[in-house]
Amino acid sequence: MKNTIKKIEKPQKVQNYIGGEWVSGSGDTFQVTSPYFGNVIGEGKSSTAADIDKLAKNAHEAFLQWSVTPIKERSQVLFRFRNLLLENLDDISQTVSVESGKTLAEAKAGLMKGVEVLEFALSIQNMDHGGRLEVSRGVFCEYRREPLGVIANITPFNFPAMVPMWTIPIALVLGNSYLWKPSDKTPLTSHAIAELLAKAGLPRGVFSVAQGGVETVNAVIDHPLVKAIGFVGSSRAAKAVYQRGTNLGKRVLALGGAKNHIVLLPDADANLSGRGISDSFTGCAGQRCMAASVLLAVEGSEHLIEKIKERAQS
Structure with missing residues (x-):
């Protein structure tokens, strides 16, 4: 890997990803500034509640088909995604560096940690997915593990690739559809990851991206088709996400900060x-x-x- 970080001269368009297409949000305009160079490297519009409604409904429709796709076939898509990530490691690391301020070596290391989670996800098909127990004479108990539906993940600016990769591979292999709300400070990495998933053969709508800030986060949490929420960020924000999500009866994993x-x-x-x-x-x-x-x-x-x-x- 070369150590030179390339400057993005012309601001890139930051958009939502829905049904395999890039579409602008309909909310307020926001800009993305590179910590390295101090220039504007991206510009987009935040997602409104109406935008999130479209994204969630599209993701749910895709879930209905993806969830009944054999896990072996789902794993093959993620295996191809792994290979594409490694082939494009330098380019994605460049994007992570220029929008988050990391060195290229740090960006690459974070992405490789994400690949480790992906490789774990590829082994899930060999793990326990249910069973049948004889709990009494003539009485059997059967248990199954089934995908939940639309899983949302809200990720921070400091690890634009690694943190979302903690959940993307596992959620997809297990048959869920995935709605990602990246930080509005580092949204460009989400474009690269979405493009590689599409190239790997992931069906349209299974993976979606919603750009925006706090109002977008609240709309994602509140949408009835979103069944579970992941969050990484400050402790204050983690508590807010956890309370809002659990009050609606949703599963929430909210990771905050520490000293x-x-x-x-x-x-x-x-x-x-x-x-x-x-x-x-x-x-x-x-x-x-x-x-x-x-x-x-x-x-x-x-x-x-x-x-x-x-x-x-x-």
Whole structure:
């Protein structure tokens, strides 16, 4: 991979993805600015409740057919998607870098973590999908695992590719349709992923993208055809998403932030510790869940401060 991040000179059109087509939203206009270059790299319109209604209904219609497609065939689509991701790794990493501020190496590493989840999803067809138990004389209990329907995922700006890849492969392999609401700060990666899924042979409507901000999020959560919601972001937003979704009786996985503490003992290696501490808060432009927030040094930290400064400035 080359280390040069390419500047996007002309703003790209940011749109919704519905039924295999790119369509502009009908809400307020928003712009996307590159942290690397400070220029506008994208422009689009937010999705209104009416836009979300169209997306959700289209996704539900696609679900009816996709859910009865044999899991072996669904897995084959995702296997082709995996190969396409690896073939286009450099291009997608470029997009992630230019819109989120990561280095190319960090963007690639995040995408590869997503590929790991995809590879796990490909093994799901060999796992338990139900069974039959004799619970008493002449009495049997049968249980099945069935897809839910339209699954929505609301993802953050700091990992435009990795976080959505935590759920996209698993939801699709298990027969659900997927409605993705990426961050309005980093929406360009969603275009690349949608195009590769289509190229892999995913039927139209099974995968959809809704662009926008808070109003779009609320419309996604509120729509009756959306059966489950995933979210990654700030703790405040996670609580709001969780409360709104569960009040409607929906399944919600809402992951918030955290404060990471490092305890430095007197016998710790200064060079190794300085490198690890510095990398934790400077890596990924400082925007990651494992960024160190607090350093607790036993018997003083003066000897380490210079090591941290040297590493951070290098």
